[in-house]
Amino acid sequence: MGYWDGMRWKRRKQSNNWSEKAKRRKTTGTGRMRSLADxxxxxKNGFQTGGPKGARGAANPNPSKE
Known part of the structure; x- marks a missing residue:
């Protein structure tokens, strides 16, 4: 029989939220969130990259006429 076997009630009782204020101070969103805000x-947009289609102009705007 281990030490904590006879103290199960105490271990359960100790699992309260004693650091609630510290979690509130340190959690995500309390700092700059420079990249996480985006x-x-x-x-929502599926992590698309680049501009909208056609925003950079046609694929070959000045084709050489031969």
Whole structure:
């Protein structure tokens, strides 16, 4: 029989949220969130890259006429 076997009630009792305020201070969103602020917006669009189609002009705007 281990030490904590006779103290199961105490171990359960100790699992309260004693660091609740510390979690609130340190959690995500309390700092700058320089890159994480964009993630939700990019997630909605499926993490697309580049500009919209046709934004860079036609594939070959001045074809050489031979």
């Amino acid at each position: 993630v939700s917006r990019r997630f």
